[in-house]
Amino acid sequence: MKNNIIAKIVLGGLLVSGIHGFAQKTTLEVNIDKTVTKIKPTMFGLFFEDINFAADGGLYAEMVKNRSFEFDKPLMGWDQPNTKRSSLNKQSGVATPIKELKNKTNTNFCRILINDPQGYAIINEGFRGMGVKKDAKYNLSLKAANHDGAIKKIIIQFIDKDKNVIGETNIVPTSDEWKNYSAQFVATQTEAKAKLKITFEGTGTIDLDMISVFPEDTWKNRKNGLRKDIVQLLYDMKPGFLRFPGGCIVEGRTLADRYQWKNSVGNVEDRKTMMNRWNVEFPSKQTPDYFQSFGLGFYEYFQLSEDIGATPLPILSCGMACQYNTGELAPIAELDPYVQDALDLIEFANGGVDTPWGKVRSDMGHPKPFNLKLIGVGNEQWGPDYIERYKVFEKAIKSKYPNITIVSGSGPSPDGEFFDYGMQELKKLNAELVDEHYYKSPQWFRENATRYDNYDRKGPKIFAGEYAAQSGSSGPNPRNKNNWECAFSEAAFMTGLERNAEVVNLCSYAPLMAHEEAWQWAPDMLWFNNLQVIGTANYYVQKLFSANKGTDLLTITKDGKALTGQNNLYASAVKDMNTKEVIVKLVNTATTAQEVTIDLKGSKLASKGTLITLTSPDLQDENTFTEPTKISPIESEYKLKGEKAQLSLPAYSVNILKLKME
Structure with missing residues (x-):
């Protein structure tokens, strides 16, 4: 009180x-x-970025962390609790990561030597545990090479926090060559912090890779798909668009670790795991176990957009690493691969099955084009270097695909020197859509409901691509709450966005979601743990506006x-x-x-x-x-x-x- x-x-x-x-x-x-x-039908939409465990450990329903042993520490997430020594002075077993250099994407597998099957197991901890529900079905798959037929059976179990078995299945490995195996098991109780335990019948050596567990009950019941409860909340918003995959994750701390969409399509096991940039971004919120498996890749993003009735809006690197980090630049003379990525993405989304990238899409299960209309060049870049690179992208995209609308950026802030310069230059270039971002106090949102009242109706249209009221301050601040003052202040601001629909064509809250125990940034529109997802007050504000946007x-x-x-x-x-x-x-x-x-x-x-x-x-x-x-x-x-x-x-x-x- x-x-x-x-x-x-x-x-x-x-x-x-x-x-x-x-x-x-x-x-x-x-x-x-x-x-x-x-x-515009795109007026209110969604912004997805792989931050706060939003993809692996979140929307992507995979339950096994480091399933293919590709983290920088190959056994991260895996525990060997019983490596006791026998009377023969031998360990009961040992797991050893092996690097297979001829495979350039999935380079590691795990070689397991079992000396004493009664005393050896490997256990995967999941993403801050594994959420299992009583009577729900779970699908296991793995690859194994059983040397000399030494291992007679692989026993796979869910165990609870007290190590009690709460679900079990098994696999009989029949080949000494790599072979895929699958099985299904049922959880006997609900547990938010379950783990996956793997034990073996027999002694000798077996190789394992791509150890994976998914709930059978995924969105649209797709095999190895998305968390149904999370997607349902997105679907209920009736969003006009889905922007992906970010956000700062597009840029990378360096150009080498930028998001490259071509590495996120094709067979899931061939997608190269890499560190997530939010792994080390904030000293106060280090998450050394945050990686990207790319199981949720560009094909899945396009498919999700289609599922929820949203226009896809992919954002690509413009050859500039994050300017808050290294700010590394691809020289203009070496920009062609970055531009080609953009052109190839449009072909992947819209090309016929007789085109190289259209065939990749078709082979993945979607012969029909995704009807891409929007593409973003860069995320929060600023200054002359960005404008120079934007011009190159614009010329190339418009020459080949004149009907694609290009989204440009005005930098990370809604005002100041970088913003003023960017807007001035983009107006000169007759830019179509300019992305503006603002993370400000609730009071700022109330006071800026008139922000777009005096914008030039003949100038660039606006994409309010990232906004959220901050109750504390920007960044990894636990004082930033999804409280009611923030939510209704955003609503006040959104009436101004809607009143200026002549200028504002798209807008989205950011970030979209966060794991209760593994977040880097707050506030967020949705919060989830391993069993539950909740919509914040901010979510309900966004939903009310999006589901009631009207046509006129x-x-x-x-x-x-x-x-x-x-x-x-x-x-x-x-x-x-x-x-x-x-x-x-x-x-x-x-x-x-x-x-x-x-x-x-x-x-x-x-x-x-x-x-x-x-x-x-x-x-x-x-x-x-x-x-x-x-x-x-x-x-x-x-x-x-x-x-x-x-x-x-x-x-x-x-x-x-x-x-x-x-």
Whole structure:
């Protein structure tokens, strides 16, 4: 209670005094028949980056960490708890990583010598454990070469935190050459911190590689696919686009460790594992076990986009490593491979099966093109070096694929010298879409709802590609919470994005998701552990806007002026010509409820509609794993009397009014 009182006192100066807010009544006007502009289907979307264990250990449902022994320390994630010595002074067994130089992508395998099968096992710890659910089925696969038929059986078990067996299967290795094996087993109890134990019948030597376990129940039941619960939350947002694979991960700390999409397609076992850049990025949040298997690669990203109805937006390296790290540059004269990667990606996505990269896509199971329309050049680069390289990419892409829209970048900040220079130069080049990023305080978001009101309508369109209100400060700060103040402040800002749909064509919260125990950056829109995923208050704000974006922008005004924070009210209005609805979004950031009257002029409306409210009385409230829907939308029937809608907006609330057009 004390914290609530303090929070309200502090926010009083930022928002509005309780006495003044209590008396406030506002009348607004909406002209339903007058369309300001068409709203792009891509208006509200998703930004995915492999940060916070979002891919391996997260969206990608693989449960075995370092399945092919390719980490810098090849046995990381694998334990040998019982290597006791026998009476013959021999270890009960030993696992030794072997490097096979002729294989340039999957170079390592594990050679296991078993002297005493009763006392030797290898155990995989998973990604901060393995989440298994009672009665659920799990599919195991591995490669084995059984020297001289020494090992009669491989026993695979889930064990709980007390080492009790909670699921078991086995494989009989029949060949001394490499051979693929598979089996299925069922968990006998639910456990968030299970491990995978492998023991052996017989003594001698056996080689193992690509030891993998996936739940059978994946998104769309795809073999070795994605976590169903996470994708469901993404699907429910009805996103207009999916930007991938980042983010800073695109750039790399050096050019050598940039994301190269060609290494992420084809057979999964042939995709070369590499260290994730977030492994060492923050001294205070070191994650030495963070690598990329690329099991979730560009084919899977395109497939996911298609599954959730989102336009794919891949971002590629422009030949500049992260300028916060080395800032390494590919000389202009040596830029051709980077440009060719972009051209080849368009062919991979859209080319016929008779083209080299279109055939790769088809052979992976998708003969039909992915209908790529957007491509990004660079992530958060800035300065003359970026502009010089962007020109090269633009010329090459437009020459071969004139209908592809290119996304350029304005740097890491929404203002300052780098931003001003980038925007000035990109305007000169008639850039199509410029990506802007902002990680700022909740107050900044409330105060900048008018950011795009005066942008040149004939200039570049805007992609608000990364934004999130920070309750503490940017970076690996545990004080950055997904609290309610951050969420409703973002909603206030988003009314400004929607009101300026003539300029703003895409926008997305960032980052998308984080593992509860393995995050590098906060806040994040979704949080997950090995058994559960929750939508934050920020998620529900994004979902409300995305699922109710409409097709046509309308004006919503008070005394002829847009509502941009006057009396702590923010508003935008649209109509959806597909569902024949008028949709009004209202955000009240005041400490008390406010009475609002909306004069709806033009088309006749049905007397019954829907009111959706997202609110919480405490600025610091958050959704948690124990209270996952503490802040979530409440939907009720709304009755319209005449042409004026009367609403009482709760303090600190986001409200969506939906009325059918007759």
